[in-house]
Amino acid sequence: MSPLTADPSLEAVIDTSKVSTEITVANIDLATKSGQPTSKWDIPRTERDDPFQFGQRYLDDEDAVWDYNAWDHVEWDEEQEILAQEKLQKQRENPVNDFDRKLYMSNPSRYWDLFYRNNRSNFFKDRKWLQLEFPSIYAKATAADSGPKTILEVGCGAGNTLFPIFAANKNPELKIVGVDFSHRAVELVRESPEFDPAYIATDVWDLADDSGILPAGLEENSVDFIILIFVFSALAPEQWAVAIRNVDRLLKPGGEVLFRDYGRYDMAQLRFKGGRLLQDSFYVRGDGTRVYFFTEDELREIFGTKFATEKMGTDRRLLVNRKRKLKMYRIWLQARFIKHAASDDVKRLTR
Structure with missing residues (x-):
């Protein structure tokens, strides 16, 4: 469940740092999902940044907007909210035909299979920001003294x-499992020169399979970390409940879910034209892949009573093309959920 598309149009608004160097909305969105910041679009974070503060460059003076390529925590004004609602209403008036x-x-x-069959593994960029955004993996799983740990990445794509x-691993007892519902994506991971079957399984x-079958080699309550980066957005809302049950079955009590995905009113959502809306x-x-745009309240409801919300934040970023004087408002949600211990479940039920 990784970004795909070969459609470079603004209408598709796909995830493609992977498609061309042309400066389009498609390129921006794909750069996001592939996880590779570029010099044109993103400002690398410093080690001083709190991962859930999403950077510290504030736009206090509107006249300074063209001074940098990116600004953090940019809130919308009332006029932007109205324009966004108008765009969404036009989308509702012209949905996908039955x-x-x-x-x-x-x-x-x-x-997704078609996409991976048309692109080689070097088309995808590694997510080098992981250690800043999700430091708990490195503190608790990859450190030399972490002990036996299992990390599951759902929607592993090409392994980025x-x-x-x-x-970065220094833990001789670490096990990493990558799963994807695209056969070709899994093949790309296995074909990579970085693949080491002694530590990595695929x-x-x-994730939305309701048959009860778990990934090969994994049992219930056996995983310490589950990574869901731009994965849930590919699921239809009616699939969320099954997906959460599968996450709950796999994760140990006290285990962590690391989540990042698209937020409501993200530029990618507002750029969609008619004939693209499947449901709200x-x-x-344009390539047939699907995408949902979340709110924080929806995430809290989706993860429900089985998980505690340890951290949640909305990453509002203004990206600018200084040469073309373009402003692009990106919105992503990031969260860390902790699976309740069995004793916690009992306490809640007896209250």
Whole structure:
């Protein structure tokens, strides 16, 4: 469940730092999902940044907006809110037709497979920001004295999350498992020269599979960390409940879910034209892949009573193209959820 598309149009608004060097919305969105900041679009964070503060460059003077390529914590004014609502209303008035909707909803994995079959592994960029955004992995799982630990990445794509983690690993007892419902994505991981079967396992597995089958080699309550980076947005809302049950089954009590995905009103959402809306806040890109845009309240409801919200933040970033005088407002949600211990569940039920 990684970004895909070969459609470079603004209408598709896909995730593509992977498609071309052309400065388009598609490029920006894909750079986000691939996790590779670029000199044109993103300002690398410093080690002093709190991962859940999302940077410290504030735009206090509107006249200074063109001084840098990116600004953090940029709030919208009332006029922008109104314009966003107007764009969403136009999308609602021209949704995907019923025939195409059934097509896109019936077999979503085929579109991801097509993408990976058309792109080589060097098309994807490693997520080098992981240690800043999710330091608990490195403190608790990859440190030399961490002991036996299991990390599961759901939607592993070509391995651009699990390979950076493995490269930083000093724990001889670490096990990393990467799963994806795209057969080709899993093949790319296995074909990589960075793949080491002594530490890394892979499997073709769908997070929203309701058959009860778990990824090969994993049992219930056996995983310490589950990574969900731009994964839940590919699921239809009716699949969320099954996905959460699978996460709950796999994760140990006290285990962590590390989450990052698209936020409501993100530029990618507002750029969609007619014929892309599948249902409220859920769209199909030009290549047939799907994307949902979340709110914090939705995430709290999705993860429900089985998980404590340890951290949650909305990353509001203004990216600017100083040469073309373009402003691009990006919104992402990031969170860390902790699975309640069994004793905590009992306490809540008896209150």
